[in-house]
Amino acid sequence: MESVFASQVSVSVVVPVFNTEQYLCECLSSLAKQHLGSLEVIVVIDASPDNAYQVATRFAQQSSLPIRIVNLDKNVGLAQARNIGMSHAKGQYLGFLDSDDYVDENMYQHMFNLANEQQADWVSCGFSKFSDHGVECYAHQNISENTSVCNKLFRRSFILEHQISFPQGELFEDEVFSYMAELFAETAVHIDPPYYFYRHNQQGICRRAGADKHRLYARMSSIGDFMQRMEQSELLPKAAPQCLEMLCRHAYLQLRTQVSWFDLLCYWRFTQHLIEKYQLNNGDASVQDNYFVSSFSKWHSREWALWLIRIRAGRANYAVE
Template identity: 25%
Template sequence: MTAPWLSVLVPVYNVQDYLEECLASVIEQAGEGVEILVLDDASTDGSRALMDALAARWPGRLRLMHHAANQGLSAARNTLIDAARGDYLWFLDSDDKLLPGALAGLHAVVREHAPDAVLCDFVVWRERPRWKHRLRGESHRATFAGAAGGPSTDRAALLAGLLMTGQLHAWSKVTRRALWGADLRFPPGRYFEDMATMPLALLRARSHCYAPVPWVAYRQRGSSILSTMTLPKALDQSRALTAFAQALAAAEAAGRLPASPGLHFALAHQSARCLVGAMRFVQNAALPEAERRAAAEQVRADFAAHSPLDVRALARAYARRGWWLRAAKLLRATA
């Protein structure tokens, strides 16, 4: 049997209201050579029954999998990676959907260039969009600050362009399955798992293409991580880039990747986003004073561990770019 060129990986947990629309968006455009893996992570609503019904409606189109007990998003994605047979992997959250033409656009890029990674843009999908959302650019969000098209073999530019936008989610990056060796998986039990994992995967990419076209509709829900922040989430955000910073330093020390000031600034910039976001919760949450101080010290230590620039150097770099508000937020968060 010929291996599929693409595996679309869909983890499912309590998304009964959204799952059919998600899977239909893939089925409607998935031709030969696309496998669709759907894993129920022990849902407590009707998601699993709906999966079975949809598989019966679309015979032979879905590969269904199940976890006996809930293990979380990272573990679900890891199980899907292990089961996938496609040359490329595309993670799709089960409350989102692929936009028309997404798979055709991806296939065209893969046929012509065969890159290790393909990056795409997205739209923010709201049930009641307002004019202010359009003014924020939610009808087309860019995920990469770099040249469109490709292919490019400049890994520093790939990583810098990724970190500068801060759009580190897995579902806007299609990667070769070969990048996911046995040593690279999503961290079970942690929040901000995409930020912790996708830069590591792309550090291994020898070539990439960027399609500045929205291929994914990201559903904005009130239960998102940032809208329901807790101390464990804040600390996971704070340390999300630590493993990548260590891997990047090792690659530069071994000569596998030339040191790049642009990449170093981009990593410091994303590290500052993590610092400011985590510190905002720590400073404003109703925490015992001793716990607040310990958390603030940990957040500052995490920044120092993975930012190539210290706070003062990054604030000066912001000022040179005229980013006065960013400089002020950074200094206020570390005061």
């Protein structure tokens, strides 16, 4: 289904939908309340088994918000659903909104105006994570802490020029997209207001209990592909400091997960392999002072010490599985 779109669209927001009909109206309503008038919404129904298509169609019929609904016959996953949505976009800037989340009514107007003023390739804002237990606000400027695409606006011509897309069939697709945008960008701007409201869903694919091992190996696949793309794009060695920080940070944070000692060592050895393969330690010496880089350098070859750190992290029950 298509609505009549304004000739000049400032922002296109892609909303991929799968099995979230109970949240979809709240999500779309937050877009209908935006103060930015020249906004289009592209809803990609990813062969959702619920009534999401009917909910989206009914909302589009009753709302003045320009909504295009793309109804897929086959489930393609979040990454490809976003790519398909991007292919339909007409806006000067691109935004992404997950269908179980919502946004503040000022988000896109504020960020679009700022992007125009600064001639930014992308802009990010803070976000709020909410659940039945309350709300927590975050405002990370460092890209390693700010990898979600949903709290950002990307200049569409910039995305097209550098052929940035979401890697199909992988978890952590946001991370690859955001890092590519960070490393290609000439100007990026961050603002602190937590305009994006992220629903903490314990049943999400990356948050289900016992999913840490799956996440670990999915991250290995995603990061391996990302490093290949960095090399192919000729961004290395310029991007070496950021890549080194990212790899070391992820390796160190695995100490807090519920994976076995064997799986943890696999991840650390894989990280060291990537660092050596792409000669990341030959980059900017200043990154060596980074907490995660220095910690990884100190402990990666001292497995006995890593074992003790693992126990201190409170994961002793998973150390010998």
